[in-house]
Amino acid sequence: MSGSGMTGGPVFQLSEYLISKKSFLQWTDSLMEGFTIIGPAWDGRQTVFREVGSSAELTLNYVTTMLAPGKLHIYRPKEKLFRFSLSGRQEIGELPAFNGKQIIVGVHPCDTNAILYLDRTFLGEFKDPFYEARRNNTIIISLNCTDVAPDCFCRSMGTGPFLNADSGFDMLLTDFGDDFLVEVKTERVNRLFNVSGARRAGNEEFALKAAKEKSALLKFTKTIDIAGLDSLLRDNPEHPVWGQTSDERCLSCSNCVMVCPTCFCYDVVDEISMDMKTAVRHRQLDACQDRKFAEVHGGNFRARRAARLRQFVTHKLDHTRQYGVFGTVGCGRCITWCPTGIDLTEIAKEIQRTKR
Amino acid sequence: MKKPRLGFFKYSCCAGCEFQTFYFQKHLMETLSSFEIVFARMISSGGTPEGPFDIALVEGAITEAWQADELKKIRKRSAVLFAIGACAVNGGIPAIKANRPEIEVEENVYGDLSAIHSIRPHPVDAYVPVDGHIRGCPPGERDLYEALTSALFRKKPDFLRQSVCIECKLKGNVCVLVTFRMPCMGPVTNAGCGALCPSYNRACYSCFGAMKQANAPALARRFRTLGMSGDDIARKFTMFDADSIEFRKAAELYED
Amino acid sequence: MNALKPSKAAIKNITHETGDVRTYEFYVGDALSADPAPGQFNMIGCPGVGEAPVSFSGLLKDGSIRHTIKAVGMVTDFIGRMETGDEVFLRGPYGRGWPLEQARGMDLLLGAGGVGLAPLRPVIEKIVRERDAFGRVLLLYGARDERRLLFLKEYEAWQDFLSLHITVDELAAGAASKYSTGLITTLLDRTELNAERTVAFICGPEIMMRLFCRGLLLKGANASRLYVLLERRMRCGIAQCGHCQHGGLFVCRDGPVFSYNEVSGFADGLL
Numbered sequence: 098m099s100g101s102g103m104t105g106g107p108v109f110q111l112s113e114y115l116i117s118k119k120s121f122l123q124w125t126d127s128l129m130e131g132f133t134i135i136g137p138a139w140d141g142r143q144t145v146f147r148e149v150g151s152s153a154e155l156t157l158n159y160v161t162t163m164l165a166p167g168k169l170h171i172y173r174p175k176e177k178l179f180r181f182s183l184s185g186r187q188e189i190g191e192l193p194a195f196n197g198k199q200i201i202v203g204v205h206p207c208d209t210n211a212i213l214y215l216d217r218t219f220l221g222e223f224k225d226p227f228y229e230a231r232r233n234n235t236i237i238i239s240l241n242c243t244d245v246a247p248d249c250f251c252r253s254m255g256t257g258p259f260l261n262a263d264s265g266f267d268m269l270l271t272d273f274g275d276d277f278l279v280e281v282k283t284e285r286v287n288r289l290f291n292v293s294g295a296r297r298a299g300n301e302e303f304a305l306k307a308a309k310e311k312s313a314l315l316k317f318t319k320t321i322d323i324a325g326l327d328s329l330l331r332d333n334p335e336h337p338v339w340g341q342t343s344d345e346r347c348l349s350c351s352n353c354v355m356v357c358p359t360c361f362c363y364d365v366v367d368e369i370s371m372d373m374k375t376a377v378r379h380r381q382l383d384a385c386q387d388r389k390f391a392e393v394h395g396g397n398f399r400a401r402r403a404a405r406l407r408q409f410v411t412h413k414l415d416h417t418r419q420y421g422v423f424g425t426v427g428c429g430r431c432i433t434w435c436p437t438g439i440d441l442t443e444i445a446k447e448i449q450r451t452k453r
Numbered sequence: 454m455k456k457p458r459l460g461f462f463k464y465s466c467c468a469g470c471e472f473q474t475f476y477f478q479k480h481l482m483e484t485l486s487s488f489e490i491v492f493a494r495m496i497s498s499g500g501t502p503e504g505p506f507d508i509a510l511v512e513g514a515i516t517e518a519w520q521a522d523e524l525k526k527i528r529k530r531s532a533v534l535f536a537i538g539a540c541a542v543n544g545g546i547p548a549i550k551a552n553r554p555e556i557e558v559e560e561n562v563y564g565d566l567s568a569i570h571s572i573r574p575h576p577v578d579a580y581v582p583v584d585g586h587i588r589g590c591p592p593g594e595r596d597l598y599e600a601l602t603s604a605l606f607r608k609k610p611d612f613l614r615q616s617v618c619i620e621c622k623l624k625g626n627v628c629v630l631v632t633f634r635m636p637c638m639g640p641v642t643n644a645g646c647g648a649l650c651p652s653y654n655r656a657c658y659s660c661f662g663a664m665k666q667a668n669a670p671a672l673a674r675r676f677r678t679l680g681m682s683g684d685d686i687a688r689k690f691t692m693f694d695a696d697s698i699e700f701r702k703a704a705e706l707y708e709d
Numbered sequence: 710m711n712a713l714k715p716s717k718a719a720i721k722n723i724t725h726e727t728g729d730v731r732t733y734e735f736y737v738g739d740a741l742s743a744d745p746a747p748g749q750f751n752m753i754g755c756p757g758v759g760e761a762p763v764s765f766s767g768l769l770k771d772g773s774i775r776h777t778i779k780a781v782g783m784v785t786d787f788i789g790r791m792e793t794g795d796e797v798f799l800r801g802p803y804g805r806g807w808p809l810e811q812a813r814g815m816d817l818l819l820g821a822g823g824v825g826l827a828p829l830r831p832v833i834e835k836i837v838r839e840r841d842a843f844g845r846v847l848l849l850y851g852a853r854d855e856r857r858l859l860f861l862k863e864y865e866a867w868q869d870f871l872s873l874h875i876t877v878d879e880l881a882a883g884a885a886s887k888y889s890t891g892l893i894t895t896l897l898d899r900t901e902l903n904a905e906r907t908v909a910f911i912c913g914p915e916i917m918m919r920l921f922c923r924g925l926l927l928k929g930a931n932a933s934r935l936y937v938l939l940e941r942r943m944r945c946g947i948a949q950c951g952h953c954q955h956g957g958l959f960v961c962r963d964g965p966v967f968s969y970n971e972v973s974g975f976a977d978g979l980l
Contacts, residue, residue, distance in 0.1 A: 163625075178711070178713055179713075225711075334976035343668075345674075346671050348616070348671055351615065352628065355618065355623070356622065361951060362950060363950050364952075365950065367758060370602075372487075383952070387614070387615040387616075391942055393941065394779070398977045404977050408954075419957040436630050436637075436675060602757075606758070608757070608787050609787075611759070611783055
């Protein structure tokens with residue numbers, strides 16, 4: 098991922114430390130005065146990225162969450178855009194963008210890369226002020242993965258299990274048992290990081306980090322071969338796997354899209370007050386599996402379920418020309434949360450096996 | 454501006470939609486003050502069903518011939534007409550009998566059949582064109598609000614057509630099908646309830662009916678792998694929307 | 710600056726074209742971010758209803774622009790009941806328009822089907838202004854029936870600048886017509902072209918554009934000089950909402966005008 102001009106400050110490694118987990122958590126507690134702290138925490142049913150009142154709530158040893166932090170706390174699932182006044186002359190009013198400061202702790206490499214992907218959509222030619230405000234005012238503390246879930250395939254995508262992006266995040270943690278290896282990446286977090294008992298990390302620690310990465314790489318069971326995959330999918334739009342999967346299993350329920358950390362599509366919806374005096378225009382996540390997604394007057398470009406399934410999968414594995422990268426970060430959520438277990442890596446393998 | 458004239462009509466159902474609209478929903482006061490309620494049996498007797506109406510809401514399934522005749526007249530007198538509630542939209546509970554011979558059902562319930570004139574149950578749009586469906590049992594607040602504000606604003610309504618899963622994920626609910634292996638109908642059910650049941654760790658039972666073009670057979674087969682009996686699966690798909698093409702395909706897989 | 714923020718524009722004038730199609734003149738003043746090019750579009754909206762993408766059907770003139778709108782969806786139906794003086798909220802212009810520069814010095818063939826003539830009308834205005842910049846100019850226009858022809862009153866003036874051929878798919882029983890009958894492709898078959906030096910701008914239903922392009926390719930036209938205007942669902946107009954994605958392209962930003970080369974053979978398209 099190239100990092101030119103992305104949020105999070107200039108691209109360089111400022112300093113590295115080894116600190117005890119306890120000290121790290123104390124440090125996050127000390128930041129609560131100036132920042133909202135968001136991190137993985139139990140909500141009674143599952144681990145979710147939510148605001149915590151104390152670092153004691155953080156469950157940094159989590160494996161994966163259903164919803165990605167970037168699509169909850171930076172790109173919001175629903176955002177109010179404008180408020181219209183309708184009585185008398187119609188007027189439009191802008192709504193304020195995020196003006197707080199927040200820190201997201203424990204963002205895995207796939208989800209960090211997913212935020213970098215969303216940057217391409219919302220900080221490109223047209224900048225989205227709501228996204229931009231949250232992005233600029235969010236410190237991202239990433240956490241390398243030493244555990245791997247059965248559906249993870251970030252190894253194949255080059256997006257994990259250890260983060261190798263060169264910008265767009267502020268700090269990187271690696272679990273060293275009782276300690277964290279802390280890599281400070283940006284000046285703004287460098288200024289905040291004054292922890293007593295932090296020891297400078299050196300070659301020894303980085304050798305250990307490399308060993309941990311190596312052992313994590315060995316844990317993957319799910320793989321995908323991405324060499325030439327984009328053009329292969331483009332050349333096989335009518336491969337029987339699409340029709341077969343969509344007949345036998347795809348429910349068009351959109352769970353895949355909703356849990357995907359890189360799916361950026363939104364719908365714009367107006368809501369009128371019943372007294373007819375105001376209307377609010379907001380945007381909310383939309384899904385290409387929904388039948389009306391590609392509908393126009395007199396037709397629907399993806400009326401068939403197979404076409405909609407293909408749109409999702411090819412957006413992840415084919416449309417590399419859109420942003421110059423694959424649309425998947427290999428988090429495996431769409432596989433985990435598909436009610437019928439549709440697996441895009443299996444679809445890819447089927448096409449690779451039986452290509453025309 | 455003159456208040457739009459509203460008529461509320463009831464066929465075979467529990468009248469719960471009318472209660473939802475005039476007694477329970479969130480925007481109750483605005484509804485009562487924004488419309489001229491010309492005909493609504495559950496809030497006042499009298500009134501005239503003759504119209505004309507700016508907006509007609511019709512609840513209940515059509516299960517007798519006279520209902521269809523009257524419905525056609527109401528359609529002619531109404532600028533916009535919405536089917537409201539599971540019974541009017543999908544056949545709902547009355548449509549449980551949709552796939553059995555009428556005589557069998559009648560004999561099941563009544564001794565003397567001489568005064569019984571029931572017909573196979575159908576949703577309202579089987580007999581008249583409708584301007585939209587306000588789904589659910591009871592009807593979902595979001596679509597009800599959309600229907601009422603659209604009538605006031607004189608615009609076409611934009612009803613939800615996606616699956617319950619989208620609302621469920623927007624709420625951040627853990628998936629009860631994937632996590633707890635519950636036979637949740639959410640993936641094939643039209644949204645509008647705000648994923649009410651899954652929000653309380655319960656499986657959706659599709660009171661909003663089939664999402665159009667839903668792949669119900671695929672979900673039915675998935676239920677089978679959860680260990681459900683064929684009978685139980687068939688019942689899942691015939692409880693609220695037995696008359697739909699989508700659910701029929703699933704029920705057929707496991708019906709005797 | 711929020712790119713999604715629309716500005717108010719008042720309806721200055723409304724012309725009834727056919728049954729549910731009307732042409733609106735909107736006074737926009739300096740509300741647009743640029744001088745709209747032929748083939749570009751605006752997002753036109755009404756608070757409480759929503760927004761819809763609509764192509765320009767005229768060039769900017771005295772702070773006013775034109776849109777020809779068929780009342781078919783939630784937003785367009787609402788606009789279809791508006792009157793002169795009423796206000797809409799719009800933003801734009803968006804997208805990549807017709808490549809007029811490439812057509813300079815060449816023969817220009819315009820192929821339009823139904824309301825697809827609207828986005829080509831600003832091209833015709835350009836031709837009228839700069840007739841000498843182009844070689845032979847042909848307009849082939851097909852509609853389902855006579856009642857669906859747009860811009861009837863302007864044909865006579867256009868004919869001083871281009872050669873106009875109209876066909877209708879069907880005639881009312883027993884009626885005679887001054888136009889030929891049959892599909893636009895039949896019209897194309899009968900048309901003599903210098904394929905080597907022809908640039909074509911085509912707008913209509915996707916199936917019509919497919920067959921029209923195919924006809925032109927058979928006549929020896931160069932696929933890179935055939936341009937089509939794609940219609941897709943759009944919510945933002947700025948390559949974010951994702952609805953108009955077509956094989957990795959954003960129709961709103963990378964189009965809506967594409968060369969046949971760029972989009973032929975894509976899944977979920979007819980070209």
